[in-house]
Amino acid sequence: MTPTPTRTSAASRNAAARRAALHWVGVHALAVAASLFFVLPFVFVLLTALMSDSQALTRDLWPHTWEWGNFRTVWETPGFLTWWRNTLLYAGLGTVLAVGSSIPVAYALAKFRFRGRNAMMLLVIAAMMLPPQVVIVPMYLFWARQLDLSGSLWPLIIPFAFGNPFTIFLLRQFLLTIPREYTEAARIDGCGEFRAMVRIVLPMAKPGIAAVSLFHFFYCWNDYFGPQIYASENPGAWTLSYGLESFKGAHQTDWNLTMAATVLVMAPVILVFFFAQRAFIEGVTLTGVKG
Amino acid sequence: MRTVSAAARRRRSALRTLGFLSPWLLGLGIFFGYPLAATVYFSFMKYDGFTDPVWTGFDNWSYVFTDYPFFWPALGNTLWLVAVMVTLRVAFGLGVGLLLTKIKTGAGVFRTLFYLPYLAPPVAATVAFAFLLNPGTGPANTVLDALGLPQPGWFNDASWSKPALTLLALWGIGDLMVIFLASLLDVPKEQYEAAELDGAGPWARFRYVTLPNISPIVLFAVVTGVIETLQYYTQPMVASKVASGVIGGSGQHFEPGYPEKSTLTVPQTVYHLGFQRFDTGAACVVALVLFAIAMACTALLMRRGRGFLTAED
Numbered sequence: 001m002t003p004t005p006t007r008t009s010a011a012s013r014n015a016a017a018r019r020a021a022l023h024w025v026g027v028h029a030l031a032v033a034a035s036l037f038f039v040l041p042f043v044f045v046l047l048t049a050l051m052s053d054s055q056a057l058t059r060d061l062w063p064h065t066w067e068w069g070n071f072r073t074v075w076e077t078p079g080f081l082t083w084w085r086n087t088l089l090y091a092g093l094g095t096v097l098a099v100g101s102s103i104p105v106a107y108a109l110a111k112f113r114f115r116g117r118n119a120m121m122l123l124v125i126a127a128m129m130l131p132p133q134v135v136i137v138p139m140y141l142f143w144a145r146q147l148d149l150s151g152s153l154w155p156l157i158i159p160f161a162f163g164n165p166f167t168i169f170l171l172r173q174f175l176l177t178i179p180r181e182y183t184e185a186a187r188i189d190g191c192g193e194f195r196a197m198v199r200i201v202l203p204m205a206k207p208g209i210a211a212v213s214l215f216h217f218f219y220c221w222n223d224y225f226g227p228q229i230y231a232s233e234n235p236g237a238w239t240l241s242y243g244l245e246s247f248k249g250a251h252q253t254d255w256n257l258t259m260a261a262t263v264l265v266m267a268p269v270i271l272v273f274f275f276a277q278r279a280f281i282e283g284v285t286l287t288g289v290k291g
Numbered sequence: 292m293r294t295v296s297a298a299a300r301r302r303r304s305a306l307r308t309l310g311f312l313s314p315w316l317l318g319l320g321i322f323f324g325y326p327l328a329a330t331v332y333f334s335f336m337k338y339d340g341f342t343d344p345v346w347t348g349f350d351n352w353s354y355v356f357t358d359y360p361f362f363w364p365a366l367g368n369t370l371w372l373v374a375v376m377v378t379l380r381v382a383f384g385l386g387v388g389l390l391l392t393k394i395k396t397g398a399g400v401f402r403t404l405f406y407l408p409y410l411a412p413p414v415a416a417t418v419a420f421a422f423l424l425n426p427g428t429g430p431a432n433t434v435l436d437a438l439g440l441p442q443p444g445w446f447n448d449a450s451w452s453k454p455a456l457t458l459l460a461l462w463g464i465g466d467l468m469v470i471f472l473a474s475l476l477d478v479p480k481e482q483y484e485a486a487e488l489d490g491a492g493p494w495a496r497f498r499y500v501t502l503p504n505i506s507p508i509v510l511f512a513v514v515t516g517v518i519e520t521l522q523y524y525t526q527p528m529v530a531s532k533v534a535s536g537v538i539g540g541s542g543q544h545f546e547p548g549y550p551e552k553s554t555l556t557v558p559q560t561v562y563h564l565g566f567q568r569f570d571t572g573a574a575c576v577v578a579l580v581l582f583a584i585a586m587a588c589t590a591l592l593m594r595r596g597r598g599f600l601t602a603e604d
Contacts, residue, residue, distance in 0.1 A: 027393045034387060035404050041462065042407070044430040045419045059433045101314040108311035114304075120312070122593065127323050129589040131522040133558040134582045137565045137574050138329035139322070141340065162318025193307055222412045224525040229566065241414040241525075248418055248533055255422050262422075265415040273410050277403075 049259040056256035070260040074247075079235060080261075083243035086231075090153045090239055091220035098160035098167050098216050099209060105163045106171035107197050111183055121172075127165040132225055140229055151234035156226045166219075167212050174208030175201065210279040218269065240265050327582070334575040344571075351572035355580075359573060364552040365560045366580075368453065372523060372556070376457045377516035381509065384467030389501075391468070392475050402472075409465025413525045420459045421446055421533040446534035449553040456526055456554065467512055474508040475501065514592040521585050527554040528562075557581050 048056060049070055051063045074080060108114075109121055143155035178201055186196040202209070224241045231237035238246070244265050248258045309316075334351055338344035355362050387405055394401055408416070424431050424445035432442040445455040482500045491499065502509075527548070535549040547563045548555025555563075558581060565574030 023393075024395060027390065028396065030390055031394050031397075031401050034390065035401060038405050038408050038462065040430075041419060041423055044423055048422065048430075057428065059428050061430055061433060101318075104311040105315040108308055112304075112308050112311070114308045123319060124315070125593070126586065126589055127319065129518050129585055129592075130323070131558055131581055131585055133522070133524065133561040134578045134585070135323065135326035135330060136561060137333065137571055137578060138326040140565075141329075141571075142326070145340075159318065159322050161314070162322065163315035168315060193311075218410075218412075222414070222525075224414050224529070228562075241412060244414050244418060245529055245532065248421075252536060255425075255428065258418060259422060262415045262419050266411050266419075269410050269412060270407060273407075 045259050045262055048256055049263050051256045053254060053256060056254060067256070070256055071264065074257055074261045074264060077247070077261075079238065079243060080247075082236060083238050083240045086153060086237060087221060087239040087241070090157060090223075090227075091217045094157050094160045094220045095213050095216045097157065098164040099171075099213050101161050101163045102167040102171055102212075103202070103209070104194075104197070106168045106175055107201065109168070110172045110175035111180065111197075111201075124165045124168050124172075128169055136225075136229060143230065150230055152237050153227065153231055153239070155230045156220075156223070164216065167216055170212045170215065171205075171208060174205060174211075178204050207279065210276070214272075214276055214279050221269065330575045330578050330582075333571050334579055336572050338571040339569045340571055341569075347572070351570075351576045355573050355576045359560075359564070361547055361552060361555055361560050361563060362577065364548065365555040365557050368527075368548070368553065368555055369521065369523070369557045371453055372456070373517055373520050375453070376460050377513060377520055379457060380460055380464060380467060380516055381512050383461050384464050384512065385471050385505075385509070387464060387468045388471030388475050389497075391472050405468055406465035409463045409468075411463065414529050416459060416463060417526045417529040418533055420455065420462075421530050424455055424458075425534070446530050446554075447550055449551040452530070452534075452550060452553045456530060459526060459530075467516075470508060470512065471505070474505045478504040511592075514588060517588050518585060518592075521581065521588065522558060523556050524558045524562075527556055528559055530554060557584075 044061070047061060047063055050066050050068065051070075052065050052067050055064055109117060109124070139155070140150070144150035147155075149155050182200050182204070183193075183196045186200050187193070191199070222241060223239070224245075227237075227239045227242040231239065231242060244261055247261050251257050333344065335346060335348060336344035337347045337350070391398060391402055391405070411419070423429050426432055426442065426444050426447055429445070431445070435442050443451040443454075445451050478501060482504070483496055486496050486500050531547075531549040531554045532545055535546060547559060547567075557577065560577050561574050561581065564570045564577060
């Protein structure tokens with residue numbers, strides 16, 4: 001009688017270990033399968049980018065010859081460097097303006113008590129949710145007819161100097177996490193509200209500011225609709241997103257060159273991600289977790 | 292004496308608040324208030340952007356709803372995408388998030404790999420998928436062929452173009468995945484242990500512990516997904532242009548929603564009416580329909596997600 005309990009417990013321990021091992025294998029097999037779905041598109045794009053012109057017309061998946069020169073061909077395409085410069089200008093200047101003008105607004109919405117604050121917050125959220133196409137027709141007429149600025153990126157950059165709803169919303173969410181005591185202490189020490197913001201709160205809000213800056217930078221980098229509306233008439237003002245599409249149009253059958261261009265547009269974003277991974281993830285969770 | 296200084300202090304603090312808010316107040320007026328009012332105004336006008344606008348009452352409205360051949364297909368496609376794409380994205384994002392919580396070995400590497408596609412700029416990702424899925428030389432169909440499976444026409448077949456867009460949207464699941472992962476890790480461990488002691492299996496634990504804990508995040512994902520889908524523009528536009536083989540660039544005309552209007556969404560009709568047909572009035576009508584739907588969804592989000600509004604102080 002006595003050995004039975006030990007035997008069953010050993011058997012059940014064995015069964016449990018086997019179940020855990022099976023579980024491990026199942027989970028990791030699923031993870032590998034999911035990885036294939038996420039990674040294979042990049043792999044095929046890269047392989048095609050390295051094919052010769054004639055091979056790009058076939059169904060062979062592996063390059064017969066490795067044509068690294070495709071990247072140079074794309075790089076030297078007339079206009080490609082201009083698209084880069086324009087995109088950097090749009091994303092860089094746009095981000096500086098948007099974050100700079102949104103900081104005081106987000107600060108007021110997070111730290112001041114005033115009548116109509118909730119209504120103001122509601123307007124920020126409504127503006128954030130508004131599809132850009134809703135107001136595009138009068139906006140275009142305003143920039144093109146009144147100010148004669150179509151064919152440039154200025155109609156996209158200038159509005160960022162007046163606060164960006166998404167940036168305001170995210171920054172406010174972040175500023176709420178900074179305890180009031182800090183600003184109150186500053187106020188008691190006779191520090192003005194603006195000084196309290198610049199000297200005390202902003203240094204503490206650096207991770208939040210970094211996250212929204214990254215977000216905004218990539219919003220501009222990725223924007224297609226804006227440049228299509230305002231810049232399409234002037235190739236000198238095209239951005240990478242808009243230019244890439246036209247590149248495909250000009251190289252109908254050259255999938256290899258189009259994929260090389262696609263790699264060159266994707267690469268900087270992915271490189272930046274590896275350097276700023278923390279800020280990125282922080283920004284994404286900010287959008288959803290608070291509240 | 293004291294009342295005067297209190298009033299002065301109040302005025303000072305009101306001015307200070309106004310000062311901090313001023314960039315946004317100006318922006319709200321110039322870039323939202325004014326154009327929204329102008330959109331309403333133009334929706335009652337015949338206006339081609341060049342000659343003077345002429346009042347035509349509800350002509351634009353009846354034109355859009357009865358004679359404009361692209362409006363109802365676009366609305367139908369947008370609803371299809373809301374129903375299918377949003378649902379699948381939420382389910383897939385949750386599934387991938389759950390998978391990540393179970394991975395013991397190499398979790399960091401897997402998380403990065405799953406997240407990467409989200410970073411691909413939309414135009415680049417769409418051009419990439421238009422290549423991967425092209426029926427002639429696309430690797431997707433090459434692989435399907437090797438496996439003896441049917442090879443769909445994807446972006447060149449009206450019944451496969453929206454599924455192809457959905458596939459592209461699932462590829463870029465990274466944003467939802469991270470949000471779900473964070474909320475899944477926040478579920479208190481004790482609740483799982485208690486459920487396990489009560490003999491709850493994996494499904495019961497998911498149904499009665501995980502889901503109730505993360506339901507606010509699921510709702511958030513659904514509503515923001517709907518709002519994003521209402522703005523869905525770049526991917527269908529680029530996919531249809533690339534698949535139809537239209538030369539891109541300025542002033543080039545293309546068949547909206549190729550193939551057979553199947554990728555046309557409501558925001559694209561604003562572009563089609565306003566910037567290809569120069570029918571400002573009708574474009575404004577569609578813009579207002581879009582506005583009404585977007586605001587209705589936002590109101591839903593507000594009602595359920597009071598937390599976004601109230602400051603916790």
